[in-house]
Amino acid sequence: MGFMNKQVFRCGFSLLLAFCLVFGSLIPPATALTQQQKLVSEVWRIVNRSYLDETFNHQNWSDMRQNALKKPLPNDQAAYTAIQNMLKSLDDPFTRFLDPEQYRSLQVNTSGELTGVGLQIALNPQTGTLEVITPIEGSPAEKAGLKPRDRILKIEGLSTENLTLDEAAARMRGPIGSVVSLLIGREGEGEKEITLVRDRIELNPVVADLRLSPQGKPFGYLRLTQFNANAAMELAHAISSLEKKGAAAYILDLRNNPGGLLQAGIEVARQWLDSGTIVYTVNRQGIQGNFEASGSSITQDPLVILVNQGTASASEILAGALQDNGRAQLVGETTFGKGLIQSLFELSDGSGLAVTIAKYETPDHRDINKLGIKPDIVITQQPINREQIGTAADSQYQAAVELLSKNSVVAGS
Known part of the structure; x- marks a missing residue:
């Protein structure tokens, strides 16, 4: 089926992912660019080629690349921030950057956003709010009474308002036996804080x-x-x-x-x-x-x-x-x-890029x-x-x- 049959798609609620590799050899040599600038250009090029909305949220996508490369990028974190800002302009919560640790975690985890507390989570596409899709059967989250559509307002006291899906999931992961507190909002009820003890999650579908x-x-x-x-x-x-x-x-x-x-x-x-x-x-x-x-x-x-x-x-x-x-x-x-x-592309430095295609x-x-x-x-x-x-x-x-x-x-x- 043309471009579709070469990719294995992941159709998670929180992310639909297709795994395909983008190797460094695909990037034209640009000796004047630093490694960080090359990474920004690599992300820009993938989105330019693949993104579903050809208007790029009604903006000049070429200008986004120029603006991102004008600023100094002294280290990898600065490049990651520039990439995230560039992607944010698309106003698409499913098109997002994953740093190397987040990307490795996603590859290991077949369920996408399964965490050490047993929650599957998503950003509500209408509101951008972090929500529970469902707690996993027998998990700490289910035992604590978390329910589908609960809003996760804070993780360990930190507001989730500006967190990406992967950042939120990473903050809820942790060693078995460790503790994490969540501030939860539920329709028709006030906010309440719930403390969870992380555990191994067994999932039989x-x-x-x-x-x-x-x-x-x-x-x-x-x-x-x-x-x-x-x-x-x-x-x-x-x-x-x-x-x-x-x-x-x-x-x-x-x-x-x-x-x-x-x-x-x-x-x-x-x-x-x-x-x-x-x-x-x-x-x-x-x-x-x-x-x-x-x-x-x-x-x-x-x-x-x-x-x-x-x-x-x-x-x-x-x-x-x-x-x-x-x-x-x-x-x-x-x-x-x-x-x-979405398709998930592996980038040249081991990070990943999910793009709505x-x-x-x-x-x-x-x-x-x-x-x-x-x-x-x-x-x-x-x-x-x-x-x-x-x-x-x-x-x-x-x-x-x-x-x-x-x-x-x-x-x-």
Whole structure:
């Protein structure tokens, strides 16, 4: 698919990342430039070539390079600051610079913003506020009562207002057993300080269970918490196992799933679809790439997908693909609305650069950025705790079970 098929995309809510290398040999020799100036020029060139918005936020991008190089850059930190200021002018929280330590940390961590307290975090694209996507099951953050959409106002007394996503994540990381305090803001409640003890975070992306409908019909309940490197394989094993146990229908729970690897989302879609488009990608030239089903579905049994405001990015790609292809019906609340794709470039000094290079559209060419995907059946629900998910206290889940019981969900062809 042209420029798209050479990159492995990461479609995290907080970042969509594609890993591709930019080697120093690509930079024209410029003996008059210092090492720091070369780095600034390297970043400028990548953005100039790849950035989705060809107006660069309605500004002269060439002037930005000239202005950045006019100032003295005596050390690496000065260059990093100049780069961050240059990128800030784009007004895109997802296009950002990562210093070598942040870049190494991101490469090691398949979930993007998974920290030592077990929080997945994002900058709200409308407000720029640092928010909780979801606490990880069993983590210190969950045990302390943190919830999706909580605003993180301060970390160790430092305001998060001017912190990048990576700086915030770095401040919450630390040795197991060490302590970090967060000032939290929650809708309808006052601010409160929470103290967390950092711990090792174990993350299993798939929860699978065979259940019976009120009519005694066996169905599979699958909850997918993120699209990490193991998600597609783990889900395939879970579906196959449930098929052998006699599952005749499925509920796939994508609530509070912030995304992850785009390729994992595509592979999961292929487990449910035999044919049809999964997603379109559009770059700044308007060139469309697309990913298609490959005839490798595991089951054609009826499927209902649960979504909510925390369903984002790769989760929205999956939900949109199965909804537009008539393969599944969606129940719950309108999804988050993250429809941009970033590519992560490795820079010559070991730092990294995430750049928004494309947007995606559903098979029916819906652009869901900042809009989200509306479910077929809208069921709003007050927040419930982890133990109540998939129980009688979970009205969205109960609506999905009722929908399956009516046999009104038709499997796609």
